Amino acid sequence: MKKHNFSAGPSILADEVISKASKSVIELNNIGLSLIEISHRSPDFVAIMEKARELSLELLNLDKEKYTALFLQGGASLQFLMSAYNLLETKAAYINTGSWSDKAIKEAKLLGEVHEIASSKSKNYNHIPKNILIKNDYDYLHITTNNTIYGTQFHEIPNTNIPLVADMSSDIFSRNVDFSKFDLFYAGAQKNLGPSGVTLVVVKKEILGKVSRNIPSMLNYLIHIDKDSMFNTPPVFPTYVCLLTLEWLKNNGGLDAIEKLNNYKAKLIYDEIDRNKAFVGFAEIEDRSLMNATFNLVNGVDGKKFNELCLKNNISGIKGHRSVGGYRASIYNALPIESVEILIDTMKKFENLI
Amino acid sequence: MKKHNFSAGPSILADEVISKASKSVIELNNIGLSLIEISHRSPDFVAIMEKARELSLELLNLDKEKYTALFLQGGASLQFLMSAYNLLETKAAYINTGSWSDKAIKEAKLLGEVHEIASSKSKNYNHIPKNILIKNDYDYLHITTNNTIYGTQFHEIPNTNIPLVADMSSDIFSRNVDFSKFDLFYAGAQKNLGPSGVTLVVVKKEILGKVSRNIPSMLNYLIHIDKDSMFNTPPVFPTYVCLLTLEWLKNNGGLDAIEKLNNYKAKLIYDEIDRNKAFVGFAEIEDRSLMNATFNLVNGVDGKKFNELCLKNNISGIKGHRSVGGYRASIYNALPIESVEILIDTMKKFENLI
Numbered sequence: 023m024k025k026h027n028f029s030a031g032p033s034i035l036a037d038e039v040i041s042k043a044s045k046s047v048i049e050l051n052n053i054g055l056s057l058i059e060i061s062h063r064s065p066d067f068v069a070i071m072e073k074a075r076e077l078s079l080e081l082l083n084l085d086k087e088k089y090t091a092l093f094l095q096g097g098a099s100l101q102f103l104m105s106a107y108n109l110l111e112t113k114a115a116y117i118n119t120g121s122w123s124d125k126a127i128k129e130a131k132l133l134g135e136v137h138e139i140a141s142s143k144s145k146n147y148n149h150i151p152k153n154i155l156i157k158n159d160y161d162y163l164h165i166t167t168n169n170t171i172y173g174t175q176f177h178e179i180p181n182t183n184i185p186l187v188a189d190m191s192s193d194i195f196s197r198n199v200d201f202s203k204f205d206l207f208y209a210g211a212q213k214n215l216g217p218s219g220v221t222l223v224v225v226k227k228e229i230l231g232k233v234s235r236n237i238p239s240m241l242n243y244l245i246h247i248d249k250d251s252m253f254n255t256p257p258v259f260p261t262y263v264c265l266l267t268l269e270w271l272k273n274n275g276g277l278d279a280i281e282k283l284n285n286y287k288a289k290l291i292y293d294e295i296d297r298n299k300a301f302v303g304f305a306e307i308e309d310r311s312l313m314n315a316t317f318n319l320v321n322g323v324d325g326k327k328f329n330e331l332c333l334k335n336n337i338s339g340i341k342g343h344r345s346v347g348g349y350r351a352s353i354y355n356a357l358p359i360e361s362v363e364i365l366i367d368t369m370k371k372f373e374n375l376i
Numbered sequence: 377m378k379k380h381n382f383s384a385g386p387s388i389l390a391d392e393v394i395s396k397a398s399k400s401v402i403e404l405n406n407i408g409l410s411l412i413e414i415s416h417r418s419p420d421f422v423a424i425m426e427k428a429r430e431l432s433l434e435l436l437n438l439d440k441e442k443y444t445a446l447f448l449q450g451g452a453s454l455q456f457l458m459s460a461y462n463l464l465e466t467k468a469a470y471i472n473t474g475s476w477s478d479k480a481i482k483e484a485k486l487l488g489e490v491h492e493i494a495s496s497k498s499k500n501y502n503h504i505p506k507n508i509l510i511k512n513d514y515d516y517l518h519i520t521t522n523n524t525i526y527g528t529q530f531h532e533i534p535n536t537n538i539p540l541v542a543d544m545s546s547d548i549f550s551r552n553v554d555f556s557k558f559d560l561f562y563a564g565a566q567k568n569l570g571p572s573g574v575t576l577v578v579v580k581k582e583i584l585g586k587v588s589r590n591i592p593s594m595l596n597y598l599i600h601i602d603k604d605s606m607f608n609t610p611p612v613f614p615t616y617v618c619l620l621t622l623e624w625l626k627n628n629g630g631l632d633a634i635e636k637l638n639n640y641k642a643k644l645i646y647d648e649i650d651r652n653k654a655f656v657g658f659a660e661i662e663d664r665s666l667m668n669a670t671f672n673l674v675n676g677v678d679g680k681k682f683n684e685l686c687l688k689n690n691i692s693g694i695k696g697h698r699s700v701g702g703y704r705a706s707i708y709n710a711l712p713i714e715s716v717e718i719l720i721d722t723m724k725k726f727e728n729l730i
Contacts, residue, residue: 053379255572
């Protein structure tokens with residue numbers, strides 16, 4: 023019996039993606055070899071990498087002359103460093119909306135002056151700061167578009183006259199916004215894009231090559247671009263699974279269609295959180311994430327029976343992060359509506375027990 | 377029909393590893409979830425990571441109090457940088473035995489003085505330099521134990537009074553040497569250990585924490601050690617396949633048994649290279665790699681028919697690297713003797729045609 027997988031990441035992937043990925047490990051495209059034992063320079067893998075890069079830009083509706091997509095290693099954590107290495111000459115602005123912003127700030131500080139121009143830290147990151155003055159003398163502004171741990175999300179992308187950099191690890195490919203507002207964004211694959219072990223980086227080429235420091239090869243976007251995202255051996259299997267997911271997304275209507283579905287799933291779960299007497303939402307309503315719904319037990323309610331019901335109903339990965347407590351339902355692209363309905367049903371059953 | 381896979385990397389893995397890896401993508405250990413959609417903090421994956429780290433040290437016969445094993449992202453290419461970031465305070469010694477040594481030198485130069493104390497570059501890296509004076513005032517000595525492109529290998533590990541650092545990407549777990557002679561070594565998994573996308577780093581803990589620079593978190597071995605190799609989301613699937621390969625290796629007798637087999641396969645192929653009138657070996661005989669046998673056509677011989685015969689006999693990945701030309705038979709741990717025999721048979725058939 024397959025579980026209802028609400029894991030915050032690595033997280034659920036589409037059934038057909040899982041099935042094709044599993045087959046590729048035995049044999050890729052009838053070539054007589056497993057995907058994981060062919061050279062990354064073989065025509066079969068080169069085609070996979072090229073298609074994954076192209077399809078990323080196509081789904082994001084970005085100009086292929088101006089932007090490029092890379093599939094790199096190291097996760098968003100390495101991007102915290104790489105983005106600063108490549109863009110931070112003097113000072114940069116960061117909006118702090120959670121632990122991951124905080125980590126990005128820490129790494130950037132090694133390379134220049136970092137101004138935290140807004141923060142929701144004092145309220146345990148339960149909202150997205152608004153009405154922020156963004157001066158024009160920063161090298162860039164960095165934001166975290168979706169905050170997995172706290173369940174908040176930027177619903178309005180800030181307007182800037184300086185390059186806009188974003189960690190989109192937990193909401194990339196979940197909605198259709200004007201991605202051309204961003205100059206650099208990156209996402210660890212393990213939410214909406216694929217398995218862990220690969221990171222999508224999308225960059226507007228004209229912003230690169232402007233800092234004066236020597237950049238180590240592996241941290242230099244220009245080198246990765248010059249080598250078609252294969253400066254060194256890429257993570258072959260994770261990249262292939264990303265391609266399968268991108269194809270699945272395209273075949274199911276792309277970003278507009280998935281956004282509609284995600285809005286619907288989010289409305290279902292948040293309506294229940296707000297209606298149910300046992301639970302209370304964590305994030306400010308207007309900043310609620312469409313990807314991670316965070317909620318706690320109402321004061322005085324014991325969650326033991328809810329946990330038991332979840333287990334019984336094959337609901338997995340619902341435990342909240344220790345910084346927030348309570349529960350977190352991650353409702354990424356591949357999570358079926360049925361799983362959300364079963365969770366809601368379980369919440370209702372629990373409400374009747376208290 | 378399965379091909380005979382002589383690819384230099386990513387490269388052949390054991391059949392049972394491939395089969396278990398494929399199944400895990402559908403479902404891991406009957407938990408009702410795919411390996412690639414569970415949290416890396418789940419007990420199932422934490423156990424995988426811990427076992428892979430422990431088994432690495434066990435097979436290498438290293439003291440678990442002194443050494444630790446990490447499974448990181450970024451390949452050997454990121455280790456070129458990380459090793460220098462963590463160890464290079466003033467100056468370091470490098471032995472240059474090929475393109476990968478060269479790249480390691482390039483990255484280290486960003487962080488300190490680098491002395492190339494020996495090099496085989498002037499002879500297109502066809503041998504391993506010998507009788508090298510290693511002074512004691514370097515922070516460390518860096519070597520590349522096996523040179524995939526040129527088919528050379530250190531058969532004697534240099535004795536040093538300074539920390540010894542090694543890139544073992546293409547010969548780790550292929551032979552039993554005294555690994556306690558090394559203080560830090562690393563290997564991109566995609567030869568003898570697993571698929572691409574994960575890198576094994578083995579480090580003697582006492583050598584760390586001695587440089588004065590601020591090390592970015594993702595490049596800091598101490599941080600990765602402190603977080604049990606899960607500072608950030610690890611490459612789950614590649615790490616699991618490494619564990620499967622390590623278990624396969626242990627079940628088949630460990631390093632002593634595989635070394636015996638590798639010696640046997642290497643003798644078969646090199647004997648044929650030396651006997652066959654159509655081919656000539658590339659590397660100096662005493663420095664020949666047990667992993668990558670490089671050979672060229674004898675002057676004046678046209679290889680077209682050999683290429684056709686290889687294709688017909690399902691021999692794959694035999695083309696030499698452009699820096700050497702000719703052919704390269706990579707005969708990693710998982711390559712069956714039968715594949716070597718078929719290659720030899722094909723070489724003989726070709727000899728009869730010229």
